[in-house]
Amino acid sequence: MRFLLFVILGILIISCKPSFDEPIISLDSYKIEGGFTLKMVASEPLLTAPIAMDFDSKGRMWVVEMKGFMQNIDGTGEEEPSGSIKILEDLDNDGLMDHTKTFIDSLVMPRALAHVYGGLLYAEPPYLYFVEIEDDKPINRVVVDSLYAAVGNPEHQPNGLRMNIDNWIYNAKSHFRYQRKNGKWIKEPTTFRGQWGISQDNFGRLYFNNNGQQLLGDHVLPNLMIRNKYNIPRVGVSKMLTTNQRVYPLHAAAVNRGYEKGVLDKDSLLTTVTAACGPLVYRGGLFPDDYSENVFVCIPEANLIKRNILTFKGDKTEAKQAWDDKEFLASTEEGFRPVSLYNGPDGAMYVIDMHRGVIGHHAYLSPYLKRKIEEKKLDTILDFGRILKIKTVGESISENIDFDALSSDELVAFLSHKNGWLRDRAQHHLVYKNKTDAISMLDNLVMDTENPIAQLHTLHTLHGLEALNYEKLTEIITIGNADVIAHALVLLQNYSTPENASKTATLYQELIKKNDKTINLYLTLTVGTWTAVDSETFLSIYTTLAKNHTEEKMYEEALLSGSSDIMETLEKEITKQPDAFSEGLQTNINKSLALQKEDKPNYIFTLKAGSEDNRTKGAKLFRQICVACHGAWGEGIDGLAPPLKDSEYLSENVERLGLVMLHGLKGPVHVNGKEYNFNSPMPGLASNHTISDKDISDIIAYITNAFADKPKGLNADKVKELRAKTPKDGASYTEEELNTMIGK
Numbered sequence: 008m009r010f011l012l013f014v015i016l017g018i019l020i021i022s023c024k025p026s027f028d029e030p031i032i033s034l035d036s037y038k039i040e041g042g043f044t045l046k047m048v049a050s051e052p053l054l055t056a057p058i059a060m061d062f063d064s065k066g067r068m069w070v071v072e073m074k075g076f077m078q079n080i081d082g083t084g085e086e087e088p089s090g091s092i093k094i095l096e097d098l099d100n101d102g103l104m105d106h107t108k109t110f111i112d113s114l115v116m117p118r119a120l121a122h123v124y125g126g127l128l129y130a131e132p133p134y135l136y137f138v139e140i141e142d143d144k145p146i147n148r149v150v151v152d153s154l155y156a157a158v159g160n161p162e163h164q165p166n167g168l169r170m171n172i173d174n175w176i177y178n179a180k181s182h183f184r185y186q187r188k189n190g191k192w193i194k195e196p197t198t199f200r201g202q203w204g205i206s207q208d209n210f211g212r213l214y215f216n217n218n219g220q221q222l223l224g225d226h227v228l229p230n231l232m233i234r235n236k237y238n239i240p241r242v243g244v245s246k247m248l249t250t251n252q253r254v255y256p257l258h259a260a261a262v263n264r265g266y267e268k269g270v271l272d273k274d275s276l277l278t279t280v281t282a283a284c285g286p287l288v289y290r291g292g293l294f295p296d297d298y299s300e301n302v303f304v305c306i307p308e309a310n311l312i313k314r315n316i317l318t319f320k321g322d323k324t325e326a327k328q329a330w331d332d333k334e335f336l337a338s339t340e341e342g343f344r345p346v347s348l349y350n351g352p353d354g355a356m357y358v359i360d361m362h363r364g365v366i367g368h369h370a371y372l373s374p375y376l377k378r379k380i381e382e383k384k385l386d387t388i389l390d391f392g393r394i395l396k397i398k399t400v401g402e403s404i405s406e407n408i409d410f411d412a413l414s415s416d417e418l419v420a421f422l423s424h425k426n427g428w429l430r431d432r433a434q435h436h437l438v439y440k441n442k443t444d445a446i447s448m449l450d451n452l453v454m455d456t457e458n459p460i461a462q463l464h465t466l467h468t469l470h471g472l473e474a475l476n477y478e479k480l481t482e483i484i485t486i487g488n489a490d491v492i493a494h495a496l497v498l499l500q501n502y503s504t505p506e507n508a509s510k511t512a513t514l515y516q517e518l519i520k521k522n523d524k525t526i527n528l529y530l531t532l533t534v535g536t537w538t539a540v541d542s543e544t545f546l547s548i549y550t551t552l553a554k555n556h557t558e559e560k561m562y563e564e565a566l567l568s569g570s571s572d573i574m575e576t577l578e579k580e581i582t583k584q585p586d587a588f589s590e591g592l593q594t595n596i597n598k599s600l601a602l603q604k605e606d607k608p609n610y611i612f613t614l615k616a617g618s619e620d621n622r623t624k625g626a627k628l629f630r631q632i633c634v635a636c637h638g639a640w641g642e643g644i645d646g647l648a649p650p651l652k653d654s655e656y657l658s659e660n661v662e663r664l665g666l667v668m669l670h671g672l673k674g675p676v677h678v679n680g681k682e683y684n685f686n687s688p689m690p691g692l693a694s695n696h697t698i699s700d701k702d703i704s705d706i707i708a709y710i711t712n713a714f715a716d717k718p719k720g721l722n723a724d725k726v727k728e729l730r731a732k733t734p735k736d737g738a739s740y741t742e743e744e745l746n747t748m749i750g751k
Contacts, residue, residue: 321524
């Protein structure tokens with residue numbers, strides 16, 4: 008009996024043990040650029056449907072699982088609490104994850120996380136939460152933002168949570184940034200950026216993308232172009248950095264709308280990006296020098312990762328694809344779905360592979376792609392999830408560090424490390440742990456002109472510790488390179504007082520003589536702040552900078568952004584010396600001043616939360632109102648309603664479709680060559696006062712996208728107009744009446 012009890016106990020222990028044998032998964036179908044190695048470091052059954060990750064202070068992986076996304080082609084199950092955040096560990100130190108802990112489970116579509124302030128920041132729509140961590144368990148949860156991801160679908164909700172060099176946390180698909188100070192969370196407006204994924208370069212500029220544009224970015228540091236609430240920047244932020252969207256897949260993957268001209272080539276290969284996401288500026292210090300600050304982009308629809316080379320030109324950034332005939336990493340495995348990329352503590356690049364057959368949300372799936380999914384049985388690729396590691400052959404950065412155990416001088420030393428992940432983490436620890444004992448060491452490092460990148464981190468570390476002053480910054484400006492001067496000029500604005508104006512004016516005049524593009528851009532961005540405190544001293548410098556950059560839109564925006572407090576002064580100055588201001592700058596000053604007087608600020612400062620796109624809203628309404636008769640797939644129900652799929656009512660005159668939805672339709676009805684007769688007519692929605700014109704418009708946007716080869720639209724104003732066009736009998740239209748009235 009005792010032996011039997013031991014056996015039972017052993018079985019129970021083994022069954023509860025969250026450790027797994029390391030599965031052997033072939034990577035033979037993956038082709039990576041020469042000189043690099045590709046390794047599977049985590050896979051199912053340890054994790055399922057990963058979409059985001061971060062490393063903690065010990066270098067362990069924390070992964071978000073979005074298991075509820077597209078469990079089937081109908082997309083049902085999104086509301087189920089199936090998501091989680093897991094901790095992955097490598098207990099036998101062979102480089103492969105073999106143990107998992109669930110940190111938080113029962114989450115509904117979680118989407119982002121970040122290890123910050125000694126705890127975990129994570130997003131579970133609509134909330135952004137912060138929890139402290141005790142023994143790998145969450146405690147003391149607080150709501151940082153109750154409207155973080157209030158509306159939208161999984162493809163179009165805020166995500167990213169990227170801590171930048173300026174000590175602010177930025178997001179994709181969002182116009183807010185976050186920071187915790189003295190135990191309180193701060194939320195501020197910022198530029199709206201991208202769709203899925205966000206990254207930063209060594210300077211602190213942000214990079215992002217959207218489905219059809221593989222690389223977008225800001226030419227300047229965050230928030231500097233939006234300080235004038237009554238002007239919307241058009242040139243300096245959210246700009247496409249490369250017009251080349253070409254892709255070079257290894258095989259003919261199933262993609263949305265492959266039937267449209269130009270989407271596929273003669274070999275059925277995708278030609279340009281359609282689902283770009285997860286950009287990463289590589290800052291690991293492990294790859295060859297010509298890979299430093301390259302931007303890698305996930306192209307999950309074609310099972311590949313792109314490489315882009317950045318060129319910094321002082322006042323703008325440009326990008327080009329590394330090759331014209333191949334990709335950095337590509338596979339013929341259709342389940343390979345790279346969605347996010349990360350720099351690691353070891354200098355390697357980590358790839359989150361959601362490894363799911365269907366990655367497009369059901370609201371956007373075309374009939375063409377649905378057929379391809381069925382043919383290839385892609386909807387059966389479920390319950391997988393992988394993390395890949397990319398490094399150079401024979402190279403490594405061996406850093407097994409516990410940042411929480413490091414002393415202040417050890418943390419300061421990491422600000423000079425070649426690995427950007429280590430620099431970022433060291434800076435953050437020094438700031439949030441308020442390591443004031445490090446200030447003297449930081450004062451020495453910030454003057455080290457041999458390492459400008461370390462100077463940048465040190466500047467913002469000192470700023471976070473509130474240990475900067477006017478004298479220190481002006482000294483740095485006199486010895487630093489252009490990048491360091493730019494950051495110091497931005498921070499110098501915190502000391503813009505009348506007492507400092509005269510010395511600063513002299514400093515600006517000397518900097519103008521350098522005629523450096525980076526310095527000139529940040530002079531124009533900051534001169535308005537100083538003009539506001541001493542217009543008599545600085546107005547001549549302002550007009551000099553305006554004259555020096557006549558008709559240069561970037562500099563016009565920069566000047567205007569910093570000028571919200573001097574608009575009336577500038578208006579008067581234009582009448583005195585109009586030649587000092589370009590026509591474009593004059594026009595924008597006048598527009599901005601008029602909006603200021605009317606108190607009509609930029610939408611960034613008035614929008615409370617993002618908006619839900621029409622197809623997603625339409626999909627929800629379709630499920631509430633239409634599915635019972637027309638079926639989830641638009642296949643129709645015998646004796647009740649005809650099919651929507653391949654119906655002429657969706658593919659032809661969209662006004663006819665609007666009339667049917669508003670006022671109903673009685674048989675006989677002809678769809679795709681077949682006649683349908685029903686006992687009762689389709690009821691119209693016009694009498695349902697809870698269904699708005701916009702709702703009808705949204706449903707049309709969804710059903711023509713989901714069940715017809717060509718999406719169509721009917722705006723709410725047109726729907727309103729069609730409400731008045733009632734049938735002759737005052738009840739429902741007949742097919743004959745519709746065709747006579749407006750044709751097919």
